[in-house]
Amino acid sequence: MEVPILKQGEFLIATIQAALSDADLEQLRMALIQRVVxxxxxxxxxxxxAMDVMDSFAxxxxxxxxxxxxxxxxxxxxxxxxxxxxxxxxxxxxxxxxVATALDLEEGLVYLSQKFKNLA
Amino acid sequence: xxxxxxxxxxxxxxxxxxxxxxxxxxxxELLRELVAHLRQNRTQLxxxxxxxxxxxxxxxAMTKDEIxxxxxxVYDSYVEALETETFxxxxxxxxxxxxxxxxxxxxxxxxxxxxxxxxxxxxRSLFAKYQTDFRKLNRILDAYExxxxxxxxxxxxxxxxxxxxxxxxxQEAIRELSTPVLQVRERLLILPIIGVIDPQRARQxxxxxxxxxxxxxxxxxxxxxxxVAAMDVTVANHLVxxxxxxxxxxxxxxxxxxxxxxxxTLVTIGVDLGKMNTVGDLQGGIEQAERLLGYKVVPS
Numbered sequence: 001m002e003v004p005i006l007k008q009g010e011f012l013i014a015t016i017q018a019a020l021s022d023a024d025l026e027q028l029r030m031a032l033i034q035r036v037v038x039x040x041x042x043x044x045x046x047x048x049x050a051m052d053v054m055d056s057f058a059x060x061x062x063x064x065x066x067x068x069x070x071x072x073x074x075x076x077x078x079x080x081x082x083x084x085x086x087x088x089x090x091x092x093x094x095x096x097x098x099v100a101t102a103l104d105l106e107e108g109l110v111y112l113s114q115k116f117k118n119l120a
Numbered sequence: 121x122x123x124x125x126x127x128x129x130x131x132x133x134x135x136x137x138x139x140x141x142x143x144x145x146x147x148x149e150l151l152r153e154l155v156a157h158l159r160q161n162r163t164q165l166x167x168x169x170x171x172x173x174x175x176x177x178x179x180x181a182m183t184k185d186e187i188x189x190x191x192x193x194v195y196d197s198y199v200e201a202l203e204t205e206t207f208x209x210x211x212x213x214x215x216x217x218x219x220x221x222x223x224x225x226x227x228x229x230x231x232x233x234x235x236x237x238x239x240x241x242x243x244r245s246l247f248a249k250y251q252t253d254f255r256k257l258n259r260i261l262d263a264y265e266x267x268x269x270x271x272x273x274x275x276x277x278x279x280x281x282x283x284x285x286x287x288x289x290x291q292e293a294i295r296e297l298s299t300p301v302l303q304v305r306e307r308l309l310i311l312p313i314i315g316v317i318d319p320q321r322a323r324q325x326x327x328x329x330x331x332x333x334x335x336x337x338x339x340x341x342x343x344x345x346x347x348v349a350a351m352d353v354t355v356a357n358h359l360v361x362x363x364x365x366x367x368x369x370x371x372x373x374x375x376x377x378x379x380x381x382x383x384x385t386l387v388t389i390g391v392d393l394g395k396m397n398t399v400g401d402l403q404g405g406i407e408q409a410e411r412l413l414g415y416k417v418v419p420s
Contacts, residue, residue, distance in 0.1 A: 083334055083365075102370035
């Protein structure tokens with residue numbers, strides 16, 4: 001299932017709808033990096049509100065997405081991790097360290113605008 | 121208890137004339153006779169029982185009048201259970217009784233003790249009554265013993281079950297009371313923790329906090345552990361996990377009030393203190409939180 005990716009000015013917003021297969025995650029990774037290059041985006045927001053589990057593969061893929069996008073000079077923010085999912089993740093020792101996180105899409109945009117304002 | 125002479129019974133079987141049970145010796149008849157005896161001698165037996173209770177110093181938490189009143193109810197329920205051979209009513213009574221006496225500080229061994237004393241008092245009166253007819257005494261005891269044991273069991277189990285129910289209820293109440301998540305400013309939550317944290321409470325705390333972060337859209341959380349004396353490695357790990365999980369929801373956690381012992385524990389388990397934001401006391405923690413949120417405190 002393809003993940004919809006929207007362009008919002010200099011940002012890209014990818015909204016994950018439901019449980020993603022490993023293949024879907026791979027596809028998301030490729031789609032994102034292609035678009036970051038094509039649109040010269042400054043940041044990517046990945047909205048995982050609809051995900052009710054986050055396993056180690058998904059977490060690793062998100063970290064890799066963030067790393068790849070950083071190589072293009074862009075920022076990644078993961079938003080919408082649910083309380084139960086966050087709890088399960090830390091218990092399994094799955095962290096998203098080195099990736100920025102925010103409560104939801106709104107907070108993610110606030111974070112990015114503050115960050116870019118400071119750099120400007 | 122009298123030692124049963126099994127050869128008496130065996131010889132009875134071998135004797136064809138004695139094999140057939142007369143109607144007056146059928147189990148149900150015997151039970152009826154037994155119950156009648158217990159009812160007839162109710163006053164005397166009950167008194168004897170209450171005497172034994174004070175002799176053995178049981179139910180010291182209750183007054184003499186209270187003991188007498190409860191003894192009457194227990195005696196009557198006992199005899200009724202023997203008579204009807206059903207135990208549901210007794211079970212319900214046992215739980216009801218437990219509900220009343222547990223807050224008075226009555227212990228399990230006391231409840232089991234008095235029921236066994238009643239069993240003994242009644243058995244003795246049976247020995248006295250049937251002492252001339254050994255065979256009949258045996259048959260009466262055959263009817264009495266299993267029922268009496270079941271009664272003792274039922275009452276004891278009922279008492280223990282009620283105790284466990286009360287304990288569970290209290291634990292739940294304590295847990296709820298002890299983990300308030302307080303919003304003191306826009307986007308700022310405070311979680312003051314007091315007392316002992318076991319892994320279960322730590323888990324509940326984390327769940328409550330994460331839900332609170334989402335509901336209040338908190339950006340900063342101050343967890344104050346001034347009131348926590350000690351923390352073992354498991355719970356310290358829970359604390360670290362709470363900090364990490366909060367970050368996944370976009371909130372920064374400031375931990376305040378670490379005692380020297382807890383600071384030692386954290387260092388020992390190798391917590392990356394760069395990841396954990398700590399400040400000496402709650403006041404300092406709130407001040408830093410306000411700074412993070414962009415508040416400026418101005419004296420008026």
